[in-house]
Amino acid sequence: MRTTSSLIALLGAVALFGCSSSDTNTPTDPSGDEMLAPPAEGTGVQYRMVSTLQPAQEIERCQLFVAPPEGLNVNREVVRYSGGSHHVLLYTTPYTSIPTQTRRGVAVDAAQVHDCNDGPQADWEVDGVVAGSQSPDGNSFLGDLPEGVALKVPPGTVLLMNTHYLNASPDPIETDARINLYTIADDEVKVEAGMLFHYNPFISVPAHGSSTARMRCVTENDISIVRIQSHMHRRGVGYVANKVALDGTMTELYAHDRWEGVPSEEFTPFLELKAGESLDYRCEYNNVEDRAIAQGLTSRDEMCMLIGPYFPRSPAYENCETEEGLSAATWFGDGTSTCAGVFECLSNLTTGSDAEAYGCVVNSCENVGPQLSAVLDCQSTAGNGACIEACSGQDTEACGTCIGTACSAEMEACQAATCD
Template identity: 85%
Template sequence: MRTTTSLIALLGAVALFGCSSSDAGPNTSEDELLAPPAEGAGVQYRMVSTLQPAQEIERCQLFVAPPEGLNVNRGEVRFSGGSHHVLLYTTPYTSIPTETRRGVALDASQIHDCNDGPQADWKVTGVIAGSQSPDGDSFMDELPEGVALKVPPGTVLLMNTHYLNSSPGPVETDARINLYTIPDDEVEVEAGMLFHYNPFISVPAHGKSTARMRCVAEHDISIVRMQSHMHRRGVGYVANHVGIDGTMTELYAHDRWEGVPSKEFTPLLELKAGESLDYRCEYNNVEDHTVAQGLTTRDEMCMLIGPYFPRSPAYENCETDDGLSAATWIGSGTTTCAEAFECLSNVPNGDDAETFGCVVNSCANVGPQLSAALNCQMTAGNGACTEACSGEDGDACNTCIGTACAAAMDACQAATCV
C-alpha cells in the first residue's frame, strides 16, 4: 500500500526531459550546418560521433561556459538526420565532475553514452537552447532587443543528443548549437525558459489517454515563444491562456510529436499575475503494455517550453516563490478526489503507471482539490513537516502531514464530479 511518505517521493523521478528519436534520414550536408558565431558574438557547442548500424543511443558532453559568462539573445540549432532532439542544459556544477551520479569515473568533457537520459548521470537545473526539429526550429530563436538569458561565468553546460541509425552501415552524426550574445551593458532585462512538466501520464495498452496541467503565475511575464514536447504516442497537443475569470483562449495546437512546430507570439503573449497556462497532451498507445511518464523512449512526456521575460525562476518549473508547486493536474476520467486517493492508497509501491493513472482517471471538476491535496502531501505538508520527514520515523512524518494537510484532504473528500 502506498503511504504518505512514499507520496513525498512520488515526483523524485520527475526531472528535465530526455527525448525520443526519429528514423535516420540522409546526413545534413556541411553547408547546411552552422558555422560558429563570429569572434566576440557568441559561442558554438558541437558534438560529432559515429553510430553503428541499428544503434539507438543518447550521448552527452559537458562544457564550461566562458569565464565572462554569456548573455544569450539568440540561439540556433542544426543537426544531421536521425535525431529528434539536441539540447543544451545548465547544471549546478562549478567544474566538470570526474564521475557520474552513479559513481562511474569518466572524462565527461568528452562525448560519452548516457542512454538512461542525461539526468541519470548528471544534475541539471534548466535548459538554455535546443531543438526537436531537424530544420532547426529552436526553443530560443531570437529574444527582443535588450533581453538576454544569462549564463553565469564558468557554468558547466551539458549537451545531449539522441540518435537512431536505421541504416545498414555506420553513420556519423553532427549536432551544433550556436549561442549569440550581447554585451553586459546592452542587457536591460533577464530572460528565462519555461519548463513545465506534467508527471501524471498513464496510457493503457491499446488505449488512449490525456495528460493536462495548469500553472498559475505569481508575476507578470511576457512569453516570446512556445513549444511542446511528447514522445511517439503523442497525437495531439493544445495550450491555452486562462484569464483570472477562467476564460480560456487557445494559444497553440498541433498533432505532432516530432518535427514539432513552435509558436511565436507577435505581439508578445502577456501573462498577468493570477492568470495561467493550461496545456494538455493526447496519446494513443498501440503497445501491449501501459506507458507511463518517464525519461526514456519507453515512457512518455508532456511539456510546455518557451523563452519569456522578466525571469521568474520559480515559475519556470511551475512553482510559487515559496518553492511550492503551482500546478493543477486535471484528469480526464470519472473518479472523484476521494476515489483517486483511495486508488493511490492501494497501489503497490513502485508501480508508477498505476499511481499516475489514479490522477489521470479523476474527473476534471476535482482537479483543484486533488492537486492541492497531492501537493500538500508531496511537499511534506507544504514544508511544515520537513523536519519530521527528514529522519527514519515514518510514523512521525505521516502524523505531521496528516495534521498539516487536513484541510486540503477534507476539501478533497467533499469534491464531486458534478
C-alpha cells in the first residue's frame, strides 16, 4: 500500500547536461575535418568532452567545469558532436567549487570525464540548463538570442556537461562533444533571458503498449519565447505543444514524431505568452519491450520535456512553478479513471513499482486533471508548506495526518470530480 508520505517520496525523486576558449588546439572530429573551433579570445568559451566507447557500449558521461570569474552573458550557442549521441547538455549547479564526491558518496575526479549512467542528477545536483542539443549538426537549445538579450551564468558557477552515447559498431570509437558559448559585455545586456525546462514526472507505458503524458504550465508573467524543442527517449513516437489562451483556446505550436535528431520550432516574431496563459504539451509513446516503462533519468526510462529560451527571465516558470515555489502544472491522463479512482489505485498497488504508481495518474481521465493536480501539488509540497515541520522527521504517520488535514479541501474536490 502506497501511503501519502511514500507518494511524496516518489514525486521528490524527480529532479531537474573540456576545455575553455584558452585551448589553443583546433579540435577535429574522427574524420579529420574541423568540427567546431573555440570562440575567438574575448568572445566566449568552449566546453568539450572527449572519451572512448567500447563496442556495443551505451553510456552517459559527465564532466564538471567552473565558469570564468567574470561570469558569462551568453547571447549565442553552437553545439557540435560526433555521431552516436542522443544528446549533449550543459547544466548549472548550486556548487561553489567542484565536489570531490558524488551525492551518493562516491569519490571521483569530477573535473575529468566520468561515467554517470544513472543520469547526471543521480550523482550531481543541478538547478538549470544553459545549453545543449539533440542534433549533432544544429538545432541547439539556446541558439541565437536577440541583440541585447543574454542568459547569465554567474561568476564561478560550476557547470555540468553531460553526453549520452551508443557505440553500435564492432570497434572502439572516440566521441567528441563541444559547446561554444558566445558572450556579450555587461553593458550590452539589456534583458536577461532564461531557459524553459518543463518536466512531466507522470509517465507510464505498459509492456507492448502505448500511452501519453500531458502537462500544462501557466505563467504568472508576460514572456517572449524564442524557440521550443522536445525531449523524449526511444519509445517516443509523437509530440505536440500548444499555446492556451486566457479563454481556453488552444493553438498548435509544434508537432513531430522524432525522439532523436529533434527539430526545434523557431518563432518569428517571438511567441508572446501573457500572464495567465499556458504552454500545454503532450508526449506519445509506444513500448515494444517486455517490461513497463516509467519516467526516469536514464535511457532505460522515459522523459517528456519542453525546453526553450525566453525573456525576460522568470526563474519560477523555468521549472513550471509559481513565484511562491508551488507547482504551476496541470497533469492530464489519457484513461478513464476518476480522481478518486486514482487514489484508490495508489492505495492498492501490487508491485509498488514506479511504472505502476505513475500509471494510476496516467490512467485518469482528462476532465479530472485540474482536481487531481491540485491534490498532488498539495501533497508533494507538504500541505502547501503547512506540514513541513511535521514531515521533517521520521514519523510518517504524523506527516500523513497533517497533510490529510491541510489538503482536505483539494481532496474533497477530487472526490467530487467525475469524467462526465
